[in-house]
Amino acid sequence: MSLASAIRTGDLAELPSRRDEDWRWTDLRGLIRQLPAPSAPLASGALAVGPFDALASRRELIANGQGPAILQIEGEQVLALRIVSQGEGAHAAAIRIQVAPGAKLTLLESYEGEGAYLAQTSLTFTISSGAEVERIVLADEAEDAVTVSEAQVELAPGARFGQAVLAGGARRQRLETRLKHPGGHAEVRMDGAYLLAGKRHCDLTTEVTHGAVDGTTSELIKGVVRDQSRGVFQGRIVVAEGADRTDARMGHHALILDDRAEVDAKPELLIFADDVSCAHGNTVGALDEEALFYMRQRGIPEAEARALLIEAFVGEVVDRITHEGAQDVARAWLAAKLGG
């Protein structure tokens, strides 16, 4: 059951609904009354440059669901994977990304679009031993779009995987990452930020399953919601039986800037092993009025003080991005979102 299988089969009953525990805050079945026709192909020549093109050593494009099915990564690569959607149709794409032993991949993944499209992108990562992947996702979809981006990550022992997802929401936007953690000193960073306004909705869902001893996971998610927007965070960390000495931390912190905005959060730790160090923190609140007054007392006008506090709040996620160029793009995107 998924948006992709509904698009493929044309069967509405395939859409995830609130009856599925993992989809209860992002109910696609209740939202979509009719599946649109398949999207028309897009002429790639008509597209302007993508947000990460200038930083990349290799560029790949998925346009209305059309693009490469397998990407092999060897050596050191900075790959700009650009997913573009246009029109009112429906499309789905599935891509396998295979990272060879010892390879180093910086994946700069961007989503952009125009129209009321329905789209699913499914990525499957196989990351070999000794390989390193830093994945930065900039998900800037159209306001009327319904989108799902799903990543399955299989990590070999001794590999590293770090991601930062920056999301601006859509009519419905879901970004899901499910990772199988092999332990064995593999390191995982699973960060994200959502910045929502208007009636936009964004759902960040992550699941990390520690399957063996000595694995590390660090997760930091920040959210800012204004107007009538809605942020959803579901974070699950599973420590399987025998995955002793796992070290996992998860934090989700959100700012609600308007009374009609909403945040739903469900952090979960499921621990079946001994001798683990796991923690999660979850806070949802308003901007600190006392801090605002303090800043204004020093001469900073209210709007500027608010922007500075919010930017600092989300900036923590951007600071953790290790690729410098991507960090600059992320920071600029953040500033543009907060300025608007």
Place this chain on the structure above:
Amino acid sequence: MLKIENLHAAVEDKEIIKGLTLEVPAGEVHAIMGPNGAGKSTLSYVLTGREGYEVTEGSATLDGEDLLALDPNERAARGLFLSFQYPLEIPGVPALTFIRTALNAQRKARGEPEVTAPEFLKLARSAATSLKMDFDMLKRALNVGFSGGEKKRMEILQMAMLQPRFLILDETDSGLDIDALRIVSEGVNALRSPERSMLVITHYQRLLDYIKPDRVHVLAGGRIVASGGPELALELEREGYDKYARAA
């Protein structure tokens, strides 16, 4: 400089300041002393324009300009500075960024050019040196994880850099050991000048051994109930506030 006349102010409909009149001429340092709950902190928040502190009657002017009509940041740009009893922590904003943003916002409001980065760093280094602060502290998020004494020093550093015309020091001595008190007081005394005035709010006389006031006022029950020279502070230290609390 600062002129307060028959000021009445309420917090959540409860009147706290009840007809306060006070004048602090240019170049003078006045102390306000009073028992807990007399309205000392309320006065500092009313003057700086904190939300929730409602003026119901009276006036407050700085060099003839109506303070009460201005936003908090506009009052700051006119030169009003409050050193907080409990300075706030600003996560994610380095002290240097914070102070530079404040300084340039004030300059912009006054129609002055922004300070350049090298000028600013020079100012910050010299202010940190004179307050015996490690310059690296200014690169950290403002006040986050700082001790009480470090926070107070950071307040004085901001004062030294923003160069306000009128300072309100709200219980600046609280949480300071003797060494820190001395450094902080020296920082404040270095700012004394014929063009600058100060209002020192304190519960204890101790601070006034270091920052010597020209006048001392007793605030009780939301009004100034007695005024005098520095000797008044010593009398309060000896005899307590009972006499004035009863009179209020």
